[in-house]
Amino acid sequence: MMLSDRTRLLSPPGTSKMRVIANELKAAGVDVVNFAAGELDIDTSPTVKSAAKAAIDAGHNIYTPTLGLPGLRKLVAELVSRQCGTPYQDTEAGVTAGAKQALFNAALVLVNPGDEVIIPQPYWVTFPSQVELAGGRPVFIDTRRSGYRLLAADVERAVTAKTKAIVINTPNNPTGTIYDADELRRVADLALQHDFWIIFDECYASLVRSGHEHSNIVALRPEVKDRVVVVNSFSKSQALTGWRVGYVAAPAPVVKAMENLQGHTTSNPNSVAQYAVMAALREGMAPFVDAANRLLDDRLQHALHIVHEMAGIKAAPAEGAFYLFLDIQSKLGKSFRGQQVKDVDALCELALAHANVAVVSGAAFGDPTGIRVSYAIKSEDVTKGLLRLQRFFAEIE
Ligand SMILES: Cc1ncc(COP(=O)(O)O)c(C=O)c1O
Known part of the structure; x- marks a missing residue:
């Protein structure tokens, strides 16, 4: 098939890979904590919803x-x-x-x-x-x-x-x-x-x-x-x-x-x-945004308590959005249950397979020494997933 040269510049966004696998596992009944999403887990505002319904009823087609x-x-x-x-x-x-x-x-x-x-x-x-x-x-x-x-x-x-x-x-x-x-x-x-x-x-x-x-x-x-x-x-x-x-x-x-x-x-x-x-x-829009920020502040506090206990892992300054970016360099080249953690992608795959936690590899963001964890997921999942990650990291030596 003769595709344009331009298509060679295109590969699927690395951010979606883990999200898709995690959703498939979830659908199959596996208790996966999905830190890979790039969006809030809350519903949009009633104003947005009712205005959309009104626009449909008014025939704004x-x-x-x-x-x-x-x-x-x-x-x-x-x-x-x-x-x-x-x-x-x-x-x-x-x-x-x-x-x-x-x-x-x-x-x-x-x-x-x-x-x-x-x-x-x-x-x-x-x-x-x-x-x-x-x-x-x-x-x-x-x-x-x-x-x-x-x-x-x-x-x-x-x-x-x-x-x-x-x-x-x-x-x-x-x-x-x-x-x-x-x-x-x-x-x-x-x-x-x-x-x-x-x-x-x-x-x-x-x-x-x-x-x-x-x-x-x-x-x-x-x-x-x-x-x-x-x-x-x-x-x-x-x-x-x-x-x-x-x-x-x-x-x-x-x-x-x-x-x-x-x-x-x-x-x-x-x-x-x-x-x-x-x-x-x-x-x-302020009331909706303020409520989202309060929720995210609370989740981040819980998350940081656990992250600070992770030996050898450093977090980027978590000041905005809803991402934690963890420097996992100290784990690369080591081994997990006899398997070598050869790079950050391998680490993410092992985390999913053995800790049931989906995170996004930093390789997707041009950083082969980090992983992205979204804390825009249910508070109990933030805690559960990070405790799993902590145990997973502790086993890499
Ligand atoms: C930094 C940044 N810019 C742009 C976008 C795209 O946003 P939108 O969904 O509005 O296209 C995203 C989505 O993840 C993002 O993180």
């Missing part, structure tokens, strides 16, 4: 404008204006089928073949693939040495004449770390100085652990606004990953180019979901 219903686009522009602390017009905002489409639009409208795009590592699995599909070359910065934090000095070292953009994701998936405001300010200065784009993925901006704060890069350095593509989503914060509603904010010509692109790919995001999100935005 037809295409909407490509970048969203005018009313929603306006609300998104207002939301972004508040988040960025500087005004955004409707023409500088657009609605997409999840953050993923916003990011893909950004890659295709900004990156030329041969351009370099800086990506801090560990990274969310889709960033490099999207850059490569656009013909660009990902240039990775290893954040492990700096405790998983982005350092402007490392960005500066990675900048070349070919640098077109940097992708910044904070709060970060997979690490849960929130990048430091001063460092972000310095990265903004570098973007101005060297004339590159900042693709700022803040999908988890509202999911921040107690005592921590997320900073939007435009709010920190308004001068950089014309160099920033802000990407966000209702997927995580409103527990509606399957509904596919995200958004983008960027200079008007960039948004226009995205509209042209999206018009030839998917057209508008799902219309019913747009009406639902519009109702939630009008009502205010």
